[in-house]
Amino acid sequence: MSENRIIYVGDNHGHLNPLEGMGVENFAKRFRASGGWLYVLVNLLSWNFNIRIKSPQDYRKLYDITISTAKELRRSGLIVPVIIGPHPAEATKKIEEGVEPSEVAELMIKAYELAAKYVKLGRAQGLGEAGRPHRPVSKKVMETCTEIMFKAIELAAELDVPLHLHLDAGKKPIELAAQSARKVGASKVVVHHVRGELAYYAAYLGLVPSVPARRNEILAAKRAWDKMVVESDFLDDPRRPGAVVAPWSISKTFRRLLNTGQMSCRQAEKILVHNPAKLYSVKPVL
Numbered sequence: 001m002s003e004n005r006i007i008y009v010g011d012n013h014g015h016l017n018p019l020e021g022m023g024v025e026n027f028a029k030r031f032r033a034s035g036g037w038l039y040v041l042v043n044l045l046s047w048n049f050n051i052r053i054k055s056p057q058d059y060r061k062l063y064d065i066t067i068s069t070a071k072e073l074r075r076s077g078l079i080v081p082v083i084i085g086p087h088p089a090e091a092t093k094k095i096e097e098g099v100e101p102s103e104v105a106e107l108m109i110k111a112y113e114l115a116a117k118y119v120k121l122g123r124a125q126g127l128g129e130a131g132r133p134h135r136p137v138s139k140k141v142m143e144t145c146t147e148i149m150f151k152a153i154e155l156a157a158e159l160d161v162p163l164h165l166h167l168d169a170g171k172k173p174i175e176l177a178a179q180s181a182r183k184v185g186a187s188k189v190v191v192h193h194v195r196g197e198l199a200y201y202a203a204y205l206g207l208v209p210s211v212p213a214r215r216n217e218i219l220a221a222k223r224a225w226d227k228m229v230v231e232s233d234f235l236d237d238p239r240r241p242g243a244v245v246a247p248w249s250i251s252k253t254f255r256r257l258l259n260t261g262q263m264s265c266r267q268a269e270k271i272l273v274h275n276p277a278k279l280y281s282v283k284p285v286l
């Protein structure tokens with residue numbers, strides 16, 4: 001990668017809202033122009049689309065919206081792996097609304113089994129984001145979310161596909177997830193939005209660190225560069241423009257790391273192209 005050579009960007013975790021966001025085509029154009037080649041599209045929350053969840057089958061609507069968004073994105077030439085499954089905030093909300101935790105666990109586990117069926121049919125490429133809330137919650141909420149996470153890890157192992165985990169802060173949740181992944185032989189468990197300084201620890205325990213694509217986080221994750229991917233966690237919410245990294249800014253961030261000699265071209269290509277290509281079993285752009 002010389003100074004002028006294009007930096008290809010694989011964004012390991014982002015969302016799109018085709019109803020209220022910037023527009024799928026507009027997004028694709030902007031991300032492609034910045035060097036984007038792969039965008040891992042993760043479903044949003046059911047309430048982003050006013051979907052009322054009463055049974056696991058209601059998640060079909062959320063999955064189908066995500067899949068049709070991915071189809072539209074692919075028209076631009078982007079490679080778009082699709083990740084589906086209820087976010088831990090979905091279980092948290094149900095329990096806090098008064099639904100029995102055991103009922104909520106059953107509902108979410110069935111929703112994950114439904115997502116696994118989509119994956120088997122080739123309609124989606126992975127599961128998530130499952131895991132644990134990062135805000136303080138009651139013990140029963142945390143236990144229920146953990147139970148759902150374990151089931152999602154099991155399903156990901158059976159299918160041998162990536163699972164995106166959303167974890168609470170610190171080393172303990174990473175250890176818990178790694179232990180469960182090792183037990184069932186899940187080899188593609190991704191720790192989404194992991195802090196740079198914990199990236200190596202996650203990789204050391206056999207998980208795939210997905211680090212927010214910010215300069216300071218990437219630098220803090222240096223020991224994990226060979227194993228990690230980066231992500232924007234783009235929300236496509238016009239009301240929260242500064243909440244996340246813009247996917248089209250990732251190439252600039254890496255350009256700066258290269259130009260200041262803080263990272264080699266080979267290293268950048270590993271993080272942005274080869275690691276995500278391997279994770280999603282797709283042909284690397286380079």
Ligand SMILES: [Zn+2]
Pocket residue numbers: 013014015042129233
């Ligand atoms: Zn996300």
